[in-house]
Amino acid sequence: MTELETPFRYDAAFADGIERKWQAWWQESGSFITRNPGDAGFDASKPKFYVLDMFPYPSGAGLHVGHPVGYIGTDIAARAKRMQGFNVLHPMGWDAFGLPAEQYAVQTGVHPRLTTSSAIETFRKQLKRFGFSYDWSREFATIDPEYVRFTQWIWLQCWNAWYDESAQKARPMSQLIQQFESGARRVELPNNISKLWSECDASEQRQAIDNMRLTYLGEQLVNWCPKLGTVLANEEVIDGKSERGGFPVMRQPLKQWMFRITKYAQRLLNDLQLVDWPESTRTQQAEWIGRSEGAEIYFAVHVGNDAAVIAPEKLGVFTTRPDTLFGATYMVVAPEHALVKFAVAHANLAAQKELGNYVAASRRRSDIDRQSQSKTKTGVFTGLFAVNPATGASIPIWTADYVLLNYGTGAIMAVPAHDPRDHEFAKAFNLPIRIVVLPPHDAGENKIASASHGGASETEATYVQDGIATASSNAEVSLDGLTTSAAKEKIIAWLDQRSIGKKRVNYRLRDWLFSRQRYWGEPFPVVFAPDGLPYAISESALPVRLPELEDFKPTESDTPRPLLGKAVEWINTTAGAAGVSAADLPPQTPVKREANTMPNWAGSCWYYLRYCDPKNTTRFVSQEAQKYWMGERGVDLYVGGSEHAVLHLLYARFWHKVLFDLGHVTTPEPFAKLFHQGMITSFAYQRADGSLAPADTVQEISDGVFTEKSTGQSVKQVIAKMSKSLKNVVNPDDVIANFGADTFRLYEMSMGPLEASKPWNTRDIAGSFRFLQRAWRLAVDERTGELLLAAKCEATLEKLLHRASKKVGEDIERLAFNTAIATLIEVVNAATRSTTLASADEGGLTRDQLIRFVKLLAPFAPHFAEEIWHKLGCAEALSTASWPTVDTTLLIDDEIELAVQLCGKVKTRLLVPSTADVNAIEKMALADPKVIEMLAGKTPKKIIVVPGRLVNIVA
């Protein structure tokens, strides 16, 4: 038939027509506008379902085919839940602060605001073309002044809060001041000075409070990237290079805003048990937090052989193996450790020079150098000695950069016999090695005796596992013969009793560095008075807006300088103009604004809360809206990439917990269920030498055999990331133009499991397109556009449709969209076959069946479904229709086919009534002629009947 004869054929142009029609209709009729409690039309009787995508950072390049994978998944869940009677919150917005727009501004001078808003336009337009059922009325961007206002407000909440160790939660600062004023808590000042509040002067009181805030100014060795002109978080530095751009990163001391996230380490770890998250993500977070149990031990320090010159403070170390204390033959401190300064002060000129050089070199060294030399240990003897409290021996103290300042105490006791790094260092510098743990099977009497004599012998390999302590006794305590865990306990008790050590839990998690020297981020709501102290800007003066800049070039320098330093007039203001409360500073006080800005993470830490109540101008979210949408456990389904397993998800959990402690949110965790969609990869073609050939230079000469066009050399099809150079990047706009959005949605969802990474194969899209075309022809006459409905209900089809209802519902619940779609295809194929096999007006789906089919299809191909739904005479939106119910009686067959196995191999099949019990099935199986033939007179030893599945006869 020609096109003229089939004007209602479901082709790309037709799909485009209906898709745009229904998208416009949904928008006009507000189909997906979600009502909050208290709104007119809100139905309080329905349960809530909050399904959220990780919002995108809109880049100038627009969407790529990987973006929609998660969005289609959440849209299917949202649409199904709506039909299943839930109030569904399904929002979308923009993570709009960030480095790319700023870098573009550096190159072109175009203000990041313009770049960002045009990228948002593009993204919004592209996303709308997919027909996602977002409530667009809740859309916002993190750069919106109203949003920035509350991001700053949350920061002020942290400023005005402290962590109460005894209650294990954050509390408002006013409560700390109360404790101080009442004398219930003393003020702890440096050098172990403790005073009553009333004994402190104003500056001491101020210091006492500042030291307790959840956000504080800390002088940190920061990761300064001279090229980007900014400081980066540890998490943003990979192999000594910036995560973005791959520029070298150096370590510099700098005063930066920090969050006391370490106070939450244990809770962030514990509460991973509350959430339904992928195991790998929970493991990654747990490892990032890195809890380890051990002891802190203090060593007295003296200079050289002169025991008269004693260091003022003991040297504290953290160890997970206090049981090896007797084997500690030397100490190592980080080059930045305070003790090194003490050593320099007491060293002779030559030693001073050597130490100074080493410290300077390791400070200059970027992490990348440390990486490349990770196998070779370097270090310098400090001239100091420590007294091993267990053995009484004086052991040398070295400094080396394999000890990190910001883990534990920045110092270690080295046990070269039982730690590979210490061992390597000891070998390099010829330091003594003393064995104090034996493997359990070697720990016979003789071995212990000999080891305790020759305990200082050198070993080639280190024994790091648990074992039996040996050569570990002094006049007061003996660990000999104890297992590692018992030895740990005993030595800690001994140390504790003598006040030279105690049990300690340590975390790898560091406090969160929150300052960036960028322009395109949220300004901090804080100013500095002439005395250098920070003062918060009052809530009523928020948001603090960014000043306009014309030149966005970062100041490339070896010393950190914030970009906003260029806005001289903005920086220099008065307390009153900046909005500092007159109670804190007189309004005329000249102040400097904080020139650093917040990192990109700030906006993504709480956007899921803002969606609950995005237009609120008085609060970041109303208590009522937050309570309703977050419910008992938070967002019901959160879908996004696994690249956010640690950073975003840990930071957001931290902010949420602070807000929880302060009573602003009611769930301990933000995201109940998390799901990571897989990456969309592409095919690439590998030559014999391992290099990759661009996709457009390769042809398929026969099934699975590919050659390079120019050379004829055969190449192997492999899976690779999409990249411009391999010519295998797919633009979603092109795919939609050729097949329509419904086909795109179906294709991406049928490629495989949502969580798996899967290669895009344009050739396969035809399958999804043909499915919709076949479904269309099944329901609609291509010539007239009239519905084609069967008069009679065919029993087998009806049964199949019921099973499909059950299966599709279950599959959507577990996000197994690929198998749900396969089930829908089976229905259409069976119905199509029934029409071609039957005579003209028989076969196919009845009106009632078509209604149910369209409902099942609606979450996947919503425009297609809506079109047929309205052809069926339904005036309301399909999204308001109820999900088909499953008639369980139709799920049961009268007769079931069982496989009959002989010794586990399928030999034949057997039809049995579904009501037959195990005995009856056994009898029927044995009476089967085929079985009699196979048994050939032998008596079966054993017969296993699995009802509904199979019979296994063991002869």
Next chain:
RNA sequence: GCCGGUGUGGCGGAAUUGGCAGACGCGAUGGACUCAAAAUCCAUUGCCCCUCGCGGGGCGUGAAGGUUCGAUUCCUUUCACCGGCACCA
């Protein structure tokens, strides 16, 4: 190095709790329709062997073992690939 994951036809994948391996799609082959082609519909399609054919047999889920009446699924060893962490004491 440590932690986590994956491995099934020519390709993407299915098998949800130890129970008929290969659902569904792509590709391929044959047929119907057509002057022809496209589209569509029908059929076949894991590999190997025997058979003119009907039909029958064997092998098969990265590899090697094990547990079990029965293993893609559980256990041990091992290989390959992917992701994360990486001098954290």
